[in-house]
Amino acid sequence: MSRILITSALPYINGIKHLGNLAGSMLPADVYARFKRAQGHEVLYVCATDEHGTPAELAAAAAGQDVRGYCDEQHQIQKDIGGQFGLSFDWFGRSSNPPNHRLTQHFCEVLEEKGLIEERTDRMIYSLDDRRFLPDRYVEGTCPHCDYPKARGDQCDNCGRLLDPMDLKDPYSAVSGSRNLEVRETRHLYLLQSKLEGKIRAWVDSKTEFPPLTRSIAYKHLDEGLIDRGITRDLAWGIPVTKGGFPRPGFEDKVFYVWFDAPIEYIGATVEWAEATGGDWERWWRTDKGADEVRYIQFMGKDNVAFHTVSFPATILGSEEPWKTVDLLKSFNWLNWYGGKFSTSQKRGVFMDAALELLPADYWRWYLTANAPESADSPFTWEQFQNTVNSDLANVLGNFVNRICKFAESRFDGVVPAGGEPGLLEAKLYADVSAGLSALTASLEGINMRRAAQDVRELWVTGNAYLTEAAPWTAIKTDPERAAAVVRTGLNLAALFGRVSQPFVPFAANTIRSAFEGAPSDWPSADGQAELSRLTEGSKIAAPPVLFAKVEDGQVAEWAERFGGADEG
DSSP states (O other): OOOEEEOOOOOBBBSSSSHHOOOOOOHHHHHHHHHHHHTEEEEEEEEEOOOOOOOHHHHHTTTTTTHHHHHHHHHEEEEEHHOOOOOOOOOETTSSSSSHHHHHHHHHHHHHHTEEEEEEEEEEEETTTTTTEGGGGEEEETTTTTTTTTTESBOOTTOOBBOOOOOEEEEEEEEOOOOOOEEEEEEEEEEEEGGHHHHHHHHHHTTTTTTTHHHHHHHHHHHHOOOOOEEEESSSSBBOOTTTTOOTOOTTTOOOHHHHHHHHHHHHHHHHHHHOOOOOOOHHHHHTTTGGGGGEEEEGGGGHHIIIIIIHHHHHHHHHOOOOOOOOOEOOOEEEETTTBBBBTTTTSSBBHHHHHSSSSHHHHHHHHHHHOOOSSSEEHHHHHHHIIIIIIIIIIIHHHHHHHHHHHHHHBBOOOOOOOOHHHHHHHHHHHHHHHHHHHHHHHHTTTHHHHHHHHHHHHHHHHHHHHHHHHHHHHHHHHHHHHHHHHHHHHHHHHHHHHTTTSSSHHHHEEEEETOOSSSSSSSSSSHHTTOSTTOOOOOOOOSOOOOOOOHHHHHHHHHOOOGOOO
């Protein structure tokens, strides 16, 4: 068995995340983690709240709280909602915790020893009305490359180019909208990425498993030429800047830039996990302590890829220390809301807390996985959501489990019946299930989420087709032995569906498995006949309650009114 390290992009602290955030990082990471655990591998899935930077300060001020208290509260909210969605983090940490402080300060000092950190005098934009230096992303204006009018100072969301706020045309403060800006001098530390361009390119070249989206973004930034990046900011909230273990002279009122410290929190969260559980974090992250045997997979949306294929590797590779780097960076496009973007301020889209008010987590998990934005952006529409849930979950999976279990309860005293021998229908079923299990496993191994959802649905459909053709409710009238063989096979199918559905709809899968006495929970082999013979004859079964209620037209109309819908396209 392998050791598999999984991280998903850190959700930012300033509020509950929308379904697009879930679909592009945390959920697919969870599906993969659950699959790998079921196979018996040693999995460590870590995530954390990303808590530093200006947005946290501004959100806290808007809430009338000090920033530490605000982050404490928001971290717990996000952790709780993640649990309600079935996100099976082994640890959900915080970038503001001490391990990340120690590691971030360590990396800076090591990079400086390697000649990769330089103090520079910056000319930065200062907002007179806001009475503060504006971080890059809080200066907005027109992109100098594509003329997009709402480009941020760090990156243009339209053309994807990394920017310097001084390059923007017609800049203004994103905090207040003020154009009363001036340029002031301030001292900052710079990571000399330009010196590492060859090393980073060679590293990307070596990552042959990176999917096309990841590689294209990485090479786009490399081909444009890496620029040296400031890694400190004029803020009060964040990780203090040190030198030799003490506050760095002249930097007492500055902190590390959030994009420098946030990826380091992947390691920091693992240290938190180790301190809480007695685990050994170094065997996951230090290649001189066993991490060379670890397979490391990152999950994130496409807007985070540049930082993870350029900036974070610059930190790791530049240190020249034996740190584990990512083997496969699985990137996702965006889940859009009726063709536009999710927006809190415009009441556009559904956020994780509101989603759970409408329907249980499995409904959302299934829809977002079945429509994962892998090869292109995916639109969310209420009509597609309703159709997917009703046709896949209610009509196919739920209907099958309900039909076979209730029939076994009423006609076979609620036990797996003995008697009867498999026939030609079962032989075909074994072959179809073998092929289906092989395809599903291959899709999950390849982290092809949409394909994996299609594969598991095809297994559900295969079960329904078998049960309809075998018709035990007819056979029992004239051939009870044949009916027993069909019901036994059908119950084994239902128990199998509980196992293969667990990565996608874990709550329903647990309900299905609990209906069968002694049902296995491991990931199945590709031997359909063996897997459909796992239940012990005479073992008890109990029909579960309805697994999935259909989404009705009236609900869709109500939700479209509440959250927006087709009229916004």
